[in-house]
Amino acid sequence: MEHIKRTHITAPTQFLEANGIRLAYRRFGSDTGVPLVFMPHFRAGMDHWDPAVTDGLAATRPVVLFDNAGVAGSSGETPDTIEAMADSAAGFIAQLELLQVDVLGFSIGGYIAQALALRYPAIIRRLMLVGTGPRGGEPTHDPRVLEYGASTDPRTGESSLEAFLYLFFRPSETSQAAGKAFWNRRHLRRHDVDPPSSAQTMKAQRAAINAWREVRGERYSELKNIKQPTLVVNGSHDIMIPTINAYVLSQEIPLAQLIVYPDSGHGSLFQFPALFVAHGAMFLDGST
Amino acid sequence: MEHIKRTHITAPTQFLEANGIRLAYRRFGSDTGVPLVFMPHFRAGMDHWDPAVTDGLAATRPVVLFDNAGVAGSSGETPDTIEAMADSAAGFIAQLELLQVDVLGFSIGGYIAQALALRYPAIIRRLMLVGTGPRGGEPTHDPRVLEYGASTDPRTGESSLEAFLYLFFRPSETSQAAGKAFWNRRHLRRHDVDPPSSAQTMKAQRAAINAWREVRGERYSELKNIKQPTLVVNGSHDIMIPTINAYVLSQEIPLAQLIVYPDSGHGSLFQFPALFVAHGAMFLDGST
Numbered sequence: 080m081e082h083i084k085r086t087h088i089t090a091p092t093q094f095l096e097a098n099g100i101r102l103a104y105r106r107f108g109s110d111t112g113v114p115l116v117f118m119p120h121f122r123a124g125m126d127h128w129d130p131a132v133t134d135g136l137a138a139t140r141p142v143v144l145f146d147n148a149g150v151a152g153s154s155g156e157t158p159d160t161i162e163a164m165a166d167s168a169a170g171f172i173a174q175l176e177l178l179q180v181d182v183l184g185f186s187i188g189g190y191i192a193q194a195l196a197l198r199y200p201a202i203i204r205r206l207m208l209v210g211t212g213p214r215g216g217e218p219t220h221d222p223r224v225l226e227y228g229a230s231t232d233p234r235t236g237e238s239s240l241e242a243f244l245y246l247f248f249r250p251s252e253t254s255q256a257a258g259k260a261f262w263n264r265r266h267l268r269r270h271d272v273d274p275p276s277s278a279q280t281m282k283a284q285r286a287a288i289n290a291w292r293e294v295r296g297e298r299y300s301e302l303k304n305i306k307q308p309t310l311v312v313n314g315s316h317d318i319m320i321p322t323i324n325a326y327v328l329s330q331e332i333p334l335a336q337l338i339v340y341p342d343s344g345h346g347s348l349f350q351f352p353a354l355f356v357a358h359g360a361m362f363l364d365g366s367t
Numbered sequence: 368m369e370h371i372k373r374t375h376i377t378a379p380t381q382f383l384e385a386n387g388i389r390l391a392y393r394r395f396g397s398d399t400g401v402p403l404v405f406m407p408h409f410r411a412g413m414d415h416w417d418p419a420v421t422d423g424l425a426a427t428r429p430v431v432l433f434d435n436a437g438v439a440g441s442s443g444e445t446p447d448t449i450e451a452m453a454d455s456a457a458g459f460i461a462q463l464e465l466l467q468v469d470v471l472g473f474s475i476g477g478y479i480a481q482a483l484a485l486r487y488p489a490i491i492r493r494l495m496l497v498g499t500g501p502r503g504g505e506p507t508h509d510p511r512v513l514e515y516g517a518s519t520d521p522r523t524g525e526s527s528l529e530a531f532l533y534l535f536f537r538p539s540e541t542s543q544a545a546g547k548a549f550w551n552r553r554h555l556r557r558h559d560v561d562p563p564s565s566a567q568t569m570k571a572q573r574a575a576i577n578a579w580r581e582v583r584g585e586r587y588s589e590l591k592n593i594k595q596p597t598l599v600v601n602g603s604h605d606i607m608i609p610t611i612n613a614y615v616l617s618q619e620i621p622l623a624q625l626i627v628y629p630d631s632g633h634g635s636l637f638q639f640p641a642l643f644v645a646h647g648a649m650f651l652d653g654s655t
Contacts, residue, residue, distance in 0.1 A: 329603060329629075
């Protein structure tokens with residue numbers, strides 16, 4: 080029997096039960112090494128990653144994609160706080176019997192990754208926080224962000240290409256072209272794909288994001304308790320979670336390194352997948 | 368006759384005449400590729416670089432160190448404006464018959480590198496701006512910076528180890544240990560070394576730095592005219608040229624990438640030489 084190499088496109092969707100919820104996940108990449116668990120953006124499931132990023136990082140480590148409670152292919156309700164989402168993610172990691180993982184959190188996934196590192200420090204080795212910000216960070220002032228963020232293409236039940244090009248990329252020709260190339264890569268997987276996330280997920284995630292954006296206690300003070308080596312990444316001009324928030328994360332997390340890519344926005348990891356993979360692998364395998 | 372491989376430690380000091388001034392320089396590294404010209408910090412000459420950085424980058428490209436007019440082993444007077452220093456550097460590059468170079472400018476060397484890119488754009492391919500800031504940037508508020516910056520160890524005529532550990536590194540045990548290791552590497556070259564820079568150089572560089580720190584015209588607006596791909600690097604907590612200036616450079620230079628290293632200061636490239644060399648080579652050889 081032939082064994083097809085598992086990749087972003089071919090890895091079968093699997094399921095496990097955690098806290099009474101059936102969670103969808105996929106594993107691929109190396110058999111050995113510390114697994115890297117991906118936590119995606121608003122409304123996103125496993126199919127919203129860039130195969131160039133996931134397969135790129137999977138070349139040198141195991142990679143795990145999953146849909147958190149209620150999201151996309153997972154059952155249950157999406158909770159309405161970042162903390163509860165982190166609890167659910169911790170349950171998933173425990174059920175997979177992974178003793179320690181690296182976590183790449185993108186956007187709201189970066190909020191959850193921070194909460195996970197604060198609530199379950201022992202299970203996280205290294206953190207990558209991409210296109211994200213601290214609790215109580217600097218808000219966007221772009222009026223179209225909310226509008227586009229909530230829009231749904233009726234044909235797919237998902238955000239449209241137009242919304243992605245506006246929200247994740249810059250207006251420059253280079254960035255828009257990179258956005259379209261990303262969009263094509265993102266749709267290369269055509270079988271065994273996730274259903275779109277529900278309206279309930281969107282509403283609960285929105286509530287969680289709004290709560291996260293409120294300052295709690297001394298602003299940014301919880302970040303000093305993230306002890307893991309952390310790589311913070313964003314594009315130079317993120318209109319969703321302004322880039323200054325990446326700078327703040329890197330100033331306040333004691334062992335944080337910051338990388339900001341040129342002429343790019345929220346989706347910088349999708350605009351520069353090869354560079355991001357090289358920088359990311361260097362960080363994950365490094366001593367700094 | 369045996370040919371000794373030229374390195375940071377063994378490359379002989381050479382001289383050329385430019386505008387009536389005898390400039391000291393050293394070349395080593397690959398025979399082919401775009402040469403990388405290093406521009407050092409306040410008072411520094413060719414011996415103030417870290418061999419781990421210069422030899423590391425020289426592994427894959429030609430490297431040129433030089434003392435600008437009046438500095439260390441070069442004759443003449445040090446001019447008292449950044450622009451005149453850039454003119455002198457451009458003369459040096461022309462005299463070496465280098466058609467196009469990459470430039471790594473550190474601290475005041477980063478100011479000169481910016482002026483060079485603005486005044487002589489055709490000769491600069493890529494820029495690395497390390498531990499530096501824009502014209503009219505955010506000043507330091509640390510009262511000891513000026514005091515330490517001007518101090519001279521009477522035994523050597525140079526800044527002391529104590530001053531370097533305070534100015535270039537953080538108080539943490541890790542950073543201080545890295546500072547001492549850097550200091551040891553920096554003194555590995557024992558023959559054919561530069562004389563210390565003169566009091567005239569110190570005074571002129573101080574005047575140039577003070578003038579550079581004044582806003583001229585619309586703040587930061589000249590940065591949009593730096594068209595070269597640029598890598599901006601600093602430590603997370605630079606007390607000499609506060610790290611926010613690196614962020615500003617990366618926001619305003621159109622094709623800038625930013626890397627900020629953890630738990631480090633002005634001398635981050637000397638604290639993380641291997642990582643800096645890997646990031647730097649990736650940038651210099653990259654398409655982004």
